[in-house]
Amino acid sequence: MTELGQNARRASRVIARATTAVKNAALLATVDAIEAASDRLVAANELDLQAGRDSGLDDAMLDRLALTPARLQTMIEGLRQVAALPDPVGVIRDMKFLPSGIQVGKMRVPLGVIGIIYESRPNVTVEAASLCLKSGNACILRGGSESIHSNRAIAECLRTGLAAVGLPDEVVQVVETTDRAAVGALITMPDYVDVIVPRGGKGLIERISKDARVPVIKHLDGICHVYVDDRADLDKAEAIAINAKTHRYGVCNAMETLLVHQAVAAEFLPRVAAIYAAKGVELRGCPLSCELLPQAVAATEEDWSTEYLAPILSVKVVADMDAAIEHINTYSSQHTDAMVSEDFSRARRFLAEVDSSSVMINASTRFADGFEYGLGAEIGISTDKIHARGPVGLDGLTSEKYVVFGDGHIRQ
Amino acid sequence: MTELGQNARRASRVIARATTAVKNAALLATVDAIEAASDRLVAANELDLQAGRDSGLDDAMLDRLALTPARLQTMIEGLRQVAALPDPVGVIRDMKFLPSGIQVGKMRVPLGVIGIIYESRPNVTVEAASLCLKSGNACILRGGSESIHSNRAIAECLRTGLAAVGLPDEVVQVVETTDRAAVGALITMPDYVDVIVPRGGKGLIERISKDARVPVIKHLDGICHVYVDDRADLDKAEAIAINAKTHRYGVCNAMETLLVHQAVAAEFLPRVAAIYAAKGVELRGCPLSCELLPQAVAATEEDWSTEYLAPILSVKVVADMDAAIEHINTYSSQHTDAMVSEDFSRARRFLAEVDSSSVMINASTRFADGFEYGLGAEIGISTDKIHARGPVGLDGLTSEKYVVFGDGHIRQ
Numbered sequence: 025m026t027e028l029g030q031n032a033r034r035a036s037r038v039i040a041r042a043t044t045a046v047k048n049a050a051l052l053a054t055v056d057a058i059e060a061a062s063d064r065l066v067a068a069n070e071l072d073l074q075a076g077r078d079s080g081l082d083d084a085m086l087d088r089l090a091l092t093p094a095r096l097q098t099m100i101e102g103l104r105q106v107a108a109l110p111d112p113v114g115v116i117r118d119m120k121f122l123p124s125g126i127q128v129g130k131m132r133v134p135l136g137v138i139g140i141i142y143e144s145r146p147n148v149t150v151e152a153a154s155l156c157l158k159s160g161n162a163c164i165l166r167g168g169s170e171s172i173h174s175n176r177a178i179a180e181c182l183r184t185g186l187a188a189v190g191l192p193d194e195v196v197q198v199v200e201t202t203d204r205a206a207v208g209a210l211i212t213m214p215d216y217v218d219v220i221v222p223r224g225g226k227g228l229i230e231r232i233s234k235d236a237r238v239p240v241i242k243h244l245d246g247i248c249h250v251y252v253d254d255r256a257d258l259d260k261a262e263a264i265a266i267n268a269k270t271h272r273y274g275v276c277n278a279m280e281t282l283l284v285h286q287a288v289a290a291e292f293l294p295r296v297a298a299i300y301a302a303k304g305v306e307l308r309g310c311p312l313s314c315e316l317l318p319q320a321v322a323a324t325e326e327d328w329s330t331e332y333l334a335p336i337l338s339v340k341v342v343a344d345m346d347a348a349i350e351h352i353n354t355y356s357s358q359h360t361d362a363m364v365s366e367d368f369s370r371a372r373r374f375l376a377e378v379d380s381s382s383v384m385i386n387a388s389t390r391f392a393d394g395f396e397y398g399l400g401a402e403i404g405i406s407t408d409k410i411h412a413r414g415p416v417g418l419d420g421l422t423s424e425k426y427v428v429f430g431d432g433h434i435r436q
Numbered sequence: 437m438t439e440l441g442q443n444a445r446r447a448s449r450v451i452a453r454a455t456t457a458v459k460n461a462a463l464l465a466t467v468d469a470i471e472a473a474s475d476r477l478v479a480a481n482e483l484d485l486q487a488g489r490d491s492g493l494d495d496a497m498l499d500r501l502a503l504t505p506a507r508l509q510t511m512i513e514g515l516r517q518v519a520a521l522p523d524p525v526g527v528i529r530d531m532k533f534l535p536s537g538i539q540v541g542k543m544r545v546p547l548g549v550i551g552i553i554y555e556s557r558p559n560v561t562v563e564a565a566s567l568c569l570k571s572g573n574a575c576i577l578r579g580g581s582e583s584i585h586s587n588r589a590i591a592e593c594l595r596t597g598l599a600a601v602g603l604p605d606e607v608v609q610v611v612e613t614t615d616r617a618a619v620g621a622l623i624t625m626p627d628y629v630d631v632i633v634p635r636g637g638k639g640l641i642e643r644i645s646k647d648a649r650v651p652v653i654k655h656l657d658g659i660c661h662v663y664v665d666d667r668a669d670l671d672k673a674e675a676i677a678i679n680a681k682t683h684r685y686g687v688c689n690a691m692e693t694l695l696v697h698q699a700v701a702a703e704f705l706p707r708v709a710a711i712y713a714a715k716g717v718e719l720r721g722c723p724l725s726c727e728l729l730p731q732a733v734a735a736t737e738e739d740w741s742t743e744y745l746a747p748i749l750s751v752k753v754v755a756d757m758d759a760a761i762e763h764i765n766t767y768s769s770q771h772t773d774a775m776v777s778e779d780f781s782r783a784r785r786f787l788a789e790v791d792s793s794s795v796m797i798n799a800s801t802r803f804a805d806g807f808e809y810g811l812g813a814e815i816g817i818s819t820d821k822i823h824a825r826g827p828v829g830l831d832g833l834t835s836e837k838y839v840v841f842g843d844g845h846i847r848q
Contacts, residue, residue, distance in 0.1 A: 037765065041789050114788060120810070126799050128809050131787065135821050218821055239651060239822040260844030267846035353449065364844075375543065375839055376526060377453050387538050387842025396847070397540050397838065398532070409547050409630055409835040410651040411823040423821040426809065427787055430799025432672030432776075434679035435808070 025209035028164055028197050029216025032137040035194035036162035040134045044111040046189050047158055051107040054154070054185030055100050061181050062096055068177035069146065076170050089144045089171055099150045102401070106154040109400040112418045113160040116427060126433050130424040134160030136218040138421060139210045140403075141166045141232060143224035146174035152221070153182050153196045155403050159421040162195050164217065166210060168224075169202035176200060211236040221416075223404055241412055241420065243405050245331045245357035246276030248389040251348040251374075253365035254287035258295070260386055261364040265296050267388040268362070270303050274333045276405060277360050277382075277392040281328060281338040283348045286312070289341045293317055305335040312341035328355045345370050349377050356380055359407050360392040381407060381414035437621035440576055440609055441628025444549040447606035448574035452546045456523040458601050459570055463519040466566070466597030467512050473593050474508055480589035481558065488582055501556045501583055511562045514813070518566040521812040524830045525572040528839060538845050542836040546572030548630040550833060551622045552815075553578045553644060555636035558586035564633070565594050565608045567815050571833040574607050576629065578622060580636075581614035588612055623648040631823075635816055653824055653832065655817050657743045657769035658688030660801040663760040663786075665777035666699035670707070672798055673776040677708050679800040680774070682715050686745045688817060689772050689804040693740060693750040695760045698724070701753045705729055717747040724753035740767045757782050761789050768792055771819050772804040793819060793826035 039047075058065065069091040076086050112132050119129030138161045140152040149165055156163035167175045179198035186195055199206050211220050211232055220240045222232045229242050250268050252261040268279035284292055293316045300307060301319060308327050309320035320339065327338045328351070342348045345363070352361050362384035363374045371385045382392040392415065394402025399417030406412045412420035451459075470477065481503040488498050524544050531541030550573045552564040561577055568575035579587045591610035598607055611618050623632050623644055632652045634644045641654050662680050664673040680691035696704055705728045712719060713731060720739045721732035732751060739750045740763070754760045757775070764773050774796035775786045783797045794804040804827065806814025811829030818824045824832035 037791075040791065122808065122810050124803065124808060126803055126808070128803075131795075133791070136791070234649070237646070239820075257844065263844050263846050271847055362840075379449075379452070379545070379548070380837065382838040382840060383543075384840040384842065386844055387840050388846045390847035391536065391538055391540075391840055391842075391845070392838070396534065396536060396538070398534050408651075413835050414838040423825050425792065426794040426804070426826045428774075428794060428796040428799050428803055430796065430803075432669065432675050432798055433803070434675050434800045435683055435802035 025206055025213065026216070028199065029137070029213045031194035032162040032164050032197060033216050035192045036134070036136045038192055039157065039162055039195045040113070040136070040160045042160065042191060046191065047111065047160070048107040049189045050157060050185045050191055051103050051154055053188035054150075054182055055103045057181035057184035058096065058100055058150075061177065065091055065096065065174070065177050065181070068173040071173040072171050081170065085144060085170070089146070089174075091146055091174055095147055099147050102151055103154050106158050106401055109158060109418060111158065112422050119427075119429075124433060124435070125430070127429040129427055131427045132419070132422050133425050135421060135423055136161060137216060138163045139166070139217045139220045139238070140164070141207055141210065141220065141222045141224070141228070142168065143228065144168040144170045146171040146178060148223060149175050149178045149198065150182070152403060155401055155418060155421060157195060159418045161421055164197050164199060164210060166199040166207055172200070172202050207232070208235065211238055214238050221403055239411065241404065241406050241416060242408060243276065244407050246278070246359040247280050247329060247331050247355060247357040248277060248359055249281045249283055249352050249356055249361045250279045250389060251283040251342070251345070251352070251361070251363045252285060252288065252292055253345060253363060253367065253370060254285040255367040255370065256288065256364040257366055258288065258292055261292060262296055262299070264362065264364055264386070264388045266299050268390055269300070269305060269337050270335070271388070271390050273335055275390070277389050278333070279337070279389050280330065280332055281340065281355070283340050283342050283351060285345070285348070286341050286343055289313070290316055293339065300337065303335070305337055308336065308338050310340040313339040331357070345374065349374065352378055352380070357407055359405065360384065360389045362387060362389050381405070437618055437625065438628070440611065441549070441625045443606040444574040444576050444609060445628050447604045448546070448548045450604055451569065451574055451607045452525070452548070452572045454572065454603060458603065459523065459572070460519040461601045462569060462597050462603055463515050463566055465600035466562075466594055467515050469593035469596035470508065470512055470562075473589065477503055477508065477586065477589050477593070480585040483585040484583050493582065497556060497582070501558070501586075503558055503586055507559055511559050514563055515566050518570050518813055521570060521830060523570065524834050531839075531841075536845060536847070537842070539841040541839055543839045544831070544834050545837050547833060547835055548573060549628060550575045551578070551629045551632045551650070552576070553619055553622065553632065553634045553636070553640070554580065555640065556580040556582045558583040558590060560635060561587050561590045561610065562594070564815060567813055567830060567833060569607060571830045573833055576609050576611060576622060578611040578619055584612070584614050619644070620647065623650055626650050633815055651823065653816065653818050653828060654820060655688065656819050658690070658771040659692050659741060659743050659767060659769040660689060660771055661693045661695055661764050661768055661773045662691045662801060663695040663754070663757070663764070663773070663775045664697060664700065664704055665757060665775060665779060665782060666697035667779040667782065668700065668776040669778055670700065670704055673704060674708055674711070676774065676776055676798070676800045678711055680802055681712070681717060681749050682747070683800070683802050685747050687802070689801050690745070691749070691801050692742065692744055693752065693767070695752050695754050695763060696725075697757070697760075698753050698755055701725070702728055705751065712749065715747070717749055720748065720750045722752040725751040743769070757786065761786065764790055764792070769819055771817065772796065772801045774799060774801050793817070
């Protein structure tokens with residue numbers, strides 16, 4: 025791993041100064057390589073699938089592992105999209121003259137070497153590599169051992185793409201051992217790795233955060249709330265409450281808890297409960313909600329801090345917006361929380377006082393996403409406050425340095 | 437320490453939503469408290485000085501420890517300056533409409549709880565507390581055990597300032613034990629502390645970075661370079677080379693290595709060497725520099741990576757700008773590096789390719805400073821790439837969250 029790290033550090037200097045045209049050409053050459061190698065990719069993936077079936081992986085795991093023709097196409101589309109994104113590297117902003125006569129501003133620059141640790145989905149290999157490359161970073165990718173054959177075959181396409189434009193292979197390195205010690209090494213080499221982005225289940229991310237000696241951009245839970253205020257337009261509230269919960273269940277920006285102002289609970293709750301019932305969503309309510317909703321079961325304390333990722337919803341009636349904010353700041357995972365209200369002053373306070381990476385007024389939590397926010401792509405959604413918060417696009421994989429222009433200026 | 441952490445977390449919610457006016461009033465009330473308590477502060481400081489003399493602290497340490505009337509005045513001035521700075525909290529930028537119809541932007545928000553660990557200078561207590569308060573953060577301050585009496589007395593003034601405007605005491609907490617285990621606890625409470633800012637010697641900072649379980653904004657070495665290109669205006673080069681080295685020796689943004697293009701070395705080096713000699717600066721040169729400068733001693737490999745913080749300068753003749761960039765990217769601590777050149781295209785390349793937190797053209801490295809950059813104040817200079825790079829002002833103590841406005845928008 026040390027050698028991989030040293031190679032990455034060396035390659036990071038080359039990719040950091042590669043032009044936008046060269047980086048885009050490498051991405052498009054990778055598209056060609058994937059198209060040319062699609063049979064080989066499918067064959068390699070078949071080895072992983074076979075091994076997975078033999079070792080008793082469940083259907084969901086096998087599904088995530090599979091490189092179907094549709095997924096190959098999505099991979100290719102993704103590469104083209106990243107090539108089309110504006111290059112963040114080198115952007116200079118806010119150059120201004122200071123009283124001393126010097127001119128100071130900031131220039132966006134790559135972070136250096138990024139380590140990505142992920143689970144079985146092999147498409148992450150291409151996605152992560154393309155975002156790192158476009159943002160001028162070298163990367164070391166460590167996928168799940170279940171997808172090792174697929175990842176090796178994908179890595180070869182990536183190397184072909186890099187070679188086509190004369191970039192060194194080591195700009196993208198895939199850890200080809202399934203030895204778990206490799207992860208331990210990768211996250212403890214601050215000399216060679218500038219940041220780790222883990223993608224996967226909470227267990228993986230907690231383990232990595234605990235042991236890392238390098239900064240980690242991480243995403244833990246998505247315990248998202250929608251608060252329906254008594255000054256809400258209840259049609260909007262209904263649309264948002266239904267969309268935030270039922271648009272997709274297994275995603276981090278789905279609502280897990282619905283908070284409703286006591287003054288509208290008797291009207292609003294039965295109305296949405298009927299829709300939830302039709303969609304098969306189980307409701308777990310506070311005592312007041314259970315009174316209003318015979319079909320609800322009593323929520324336990326644990327429910328308020330559970331990310332169901334399933335057709336289950338906690339429901340709580342609150343006295344007012346302050347109680348809603350208090351509940352959110354206590355139980356939210358600081359991912360995404362929304363209020364539905366037409367009240368301007370309350371909106372202003374909700375925005376200021378809810379401490380989450382995305383705070384929304386009159387919109388569904390499902391919008392918390394790099395594509396929906398116009399970032400073009402995302403490497404993940406950060407629930408940290410340091411460096412990158414919320415959906416992380418290309419900018420999140422860069423830093424800014426100061427640039428100073430003078431004309432022989434010295435400090436007095 | 438857990439109790440301190442819990443108190444800080446609770447207080448962080450209050451200070452996060454305090455208005456600019458309330459925060460400024462707290463800072464100015466602290467000024468009044470310090471003025472009223474100046475005798476008590478001096479007496480408390482005398483206890484520390486006496487204990488320091490008894491335990492054999494050297495003169496430099498005792499000097500840093502002393503709260504002279506001039507330093508009390510500087511403290512007061514600092515508080516007034518921070519009160520006068522614009523409030524970063526709540527700034528919303530880049531709100532834009534996306535194709536879905538939602539409007540997305542970013543709002544600047546406090547980090548939460550900041551732990552500051554520093555050595556003996558008691559004025560850091562006020563400086564750090566004021567920056568954290570203005571940026572809407574609660575802080576836990578852990579100063580050196582040598583300054584414990586001074587810090588306790590200062591903490592009391594800070595509490596008086598907070599109380600005067602009805603803010604809770606726990607917005608600023610000073611660790612009142614000198615037990616070293618307190619530091620270990622402070623840096624391993626991710627639930628209660630969002631970021632650690634260590635200020636002090638390299639040993640302290642390395643120890644903290646190694647053991648921390650919380651993000652650290654840190655400043656390691658300042659091994660800064662000035663490269664004099666063959667297309668430099670040698671008058672500017674002379675002014676900068678002399679200023680960067682001799683303006684102050686013991687500071688992190690002083691030049692430690694001078695790199696000179698071979699085509700101008702024979703003219704430039706003897707010229708500046710005469711001035712260095714007059715100022716008592718010892719020169720340690722590469723073989724070529726030693727040929728040109730009889731007074732220079734031979735530099736060892738170690739010299740290139742040494743932060744002298746003293747009237748000593750390494751000098752190296754390089755073949756061209758590429759060799760200079762290569763040397764800088766190998767030996768620089770990525771703090772501040774400057775080129776002197778009139779060549780536009782080289783300036784463009786130097787800016788892009790030197791990977792340091794401040795990169796300068798035709799200006800002295802001594803400008804790398806929060807005040808000189810117009811930040812108004814600085815909590816330190818970060819040599820990290822994550823979150824904050826270079827001088828860290830109020831913005832560096834904040835984060836940005838996404839804000840989303842809709843009108844009942846749901847995701848399709």
